[in-house]
Amino acid sequence: MSSNGKWQGALYGFGLVIILWQAVAWLLKIPIIPTPGAVFVNIADIFANQMQVHVVSSLGRILKGIFIAIGLGVPLGFLMGYFEKLDKIFSPLVYFTYPIPKIALLPIVMLLFGLGEASKLIMIVLIVIFQIIITSRDAVKNIPAQVFRSLQSLGAGRWQMFREIIIPASLAEVLTATRLALGTAVSVLFFTETFGTEYGMGYFIMDAWMRVNYLDMYAGIVVLSFMGFCLFIVVDIAEKYYCSWR
Amino acid sequence: MIEIKDLTVKYLRQDDFVLALERINIEIPAGQIYTFIGPSGCGKSTLLYVLSGIIKDYTGRVLINSQPVDPKKQRIGMIMQNYGLMPWRNVYQNVVLGTKIKDGQRRLDEYGQYILEQLGIDHLLDRYPKELSGGQQQRVAIARSFILKPDLLLMDEPFSALDAISREEMQELFLDTWKQHNVTTAFITHSVDEALYLGSKIVVLSPAPGTILEVIDNPCFKMEDMRLQDDYYDMSARIRKVLDKGR
Numbered sequence A: 001m002s003s004n005g006k007w008q009g010a011l012y013g014f015g016l017v018i019i020l021w022q023a024v025a026w027l028l029k030i031p032i033i034p035t036p037g038a039v040f041v042n043i044a045d046i047f048a049n050q051m052q053v054h055v056v057s058s059l060g061r062i063l064k065g066i067f068i069a070i071g072l073g074v075p076l077g078f079l080m081g082y083f084e085k086l087d088k089i090f091s092p093l094v095y096f097t098y099p100i101p102k103i104a105l106l107p108i109v110m111l112l113f114g115l116g117e118a119s120k121l122i123m124i125v126l127i128v129i130f131q132i133i134i135t136s137r138d139a140v141k142n143i144p145a146q147v148f149r150s151l152q153s154l155g156a157g158r159w160q161m162f163r164e165i166i167i168p169a170s171l172a173e174v175l176t177a178t179r180l181a182l183g184t185a186v187s188v189l190f191f192t193e194t195f196g197t198e199y200g201m202g203y204f205i206m207d208a209w210m211r212v213n214y215l216d217m218y219a220g221i222v223v224l225s226f227m228g229f230c231l232f233i234v235v236d237i238a239e240k241y242y243c244s245w246r
Numbered sequence B: 001m002i003e004i005k006d007l008t009v010k011y012l013r014q015d016d017f018v019l020a021l022e023r024i025n026i027e028i029p030a031g032q033i034y035t036f037i038g039p040s041g042c043g044k045s046t047l048l049y050v051l052s053g054i055i056k057d058y059t060g061r062v063l064i065n066s067q068p069v070d071p072k073k074q075r076i077g078m079i080m081q082n083y084g085l086m087p088w089r090n091v092y093q094n095v096v097l098g099t100k101i102k103d104g105q106r107r108l109d110e111y112g113q114y115i116l117e118q119l120g121i122d123h124l125l126d127r128y129p130k131e132l133s134g135g136q137q138q139r140v141a142i143a144r145s146f147i148l149k150p151d152l153l154l155m156d157e158p159f160s161a162l163d164a165i166s167r168e169e170m171q172e173l174f175l176d177t178w179k180q181h182n183v184t185t186a187f188i189t190h191s192v193d194e195a196l197y198l199g200s201k202i203v204v205l206s207p208a209p210g211t212i213l214e215v216i217d218n219p220c221f222k223m224e225d226m227r228l229q230d231d232y233y234d235m236s237a238r239i240r241k242v243l244d245k246g247r
Ligand SMILES: Nc1ncnc2c1ncn2[C@@H]1O[C@H](COP(=O)(O)OP(=O)(O)O)[C@@H](O)[C@H]1O
Pocket: B011, B012, B013, B018, B019, B020, B039, B040, B041, B042, B043, B044, B045, B046, B047, B208
């Protein structure tokens, strides 16, 4: 899709959601569904002095979690894709643990690492890293042998193979996996932020709910969604920049 | 000069093996271009993989300028059937890839510029391979190998994916470029016509496992209007006969 078409699509989707929301709010006229206008006014009122800290801590957790998952997952996936032996050792482990709903491990992680930051990061990493490992590994495996041969005949070493072939060839898939991981990370984050912290969008939304402040609650949901959307766009731009050869 | 003595190559599989080449003996003198012709599956690509150091597991002796094959030491230009370009690099980056890996030289020198002009791709430098026609991609691959100033040029059916018209055009362009540099070349083909047009000698291989049936001197090499000469027809008939007999 062209970048223009993409933007138009996003704008169209946004408009549609607002119209539907407005319609439902007008039809039902109940306090648990305020109008979008009221929510946006509320966001403008409370963002600077009430929400900002929560946005910053949530964003920090997501970015840290994703960077750790990429930093560990991509190299491991690359090595597994390149060296058959490593793949034989790690693949069964990855496949065995892949379908386990990692969120169910939250109590164990919390018992081991406490209720603080470490547990929250570990949960994000634990949940997104498998997707990243498998995608990186498959991306390397799908590179045609011919491409490697032409570099081999030039006497290229291992590092040159990685730099000239493996990294550029799999960057697109890694970015796609990152985008998926971001979606998952935002959900996991919400869940983990409802325990053991007073900072983060998850906390903010649940707290507003407890206080029966629906305007604040919706403001939190909208801001969290917008945060996810912005992260998506960043990955999109990176993809456009690095993968224009496709 | 390339010396191949008693070269036998097997591909190992789980329990058994495939014999790809059997007791190949041939010498290609420096500055000569030999064409290798044989039916599909007879081990032509395998031979080039040995010469380029991709396959290291073989019996027999293979020397390039009296040295064992080592792509780290020798300068080997390899051109494959599907061009072997990096889809994620543009034409310029693809063309300098050889010298970048060999010498750490990422810039095109005057000679490189000249080769690009000669091959008619100097205006395509910022295109990606997918934005080029098959013939243009092949020119990029040829430019890359020539710019490398190789000791040895290996070409694996480089023109077989092209349509008939661009194929003859590329053959002519390649031969013109080659004549100015006289790189020792092994050129694989399955076309009798191409073997005659490009080879000073023609090596005819048998069906799998590949053995050398005959090495034929080619009077048609560098002949003007080759395809209109009687020699061309006589030689075609002769090569076809050798190929048939080996079947
Ligand atoms: N990796 C491989 N493993 C097993 N057999 C192979 C492999 N590569 C090629 N072969 C076999 O070796 C023979 C020669 O192959 P190749 O050199 O590609 O032939 P050509 O290039 O002349 O068509 C064929 O019979 C082919 O099936």
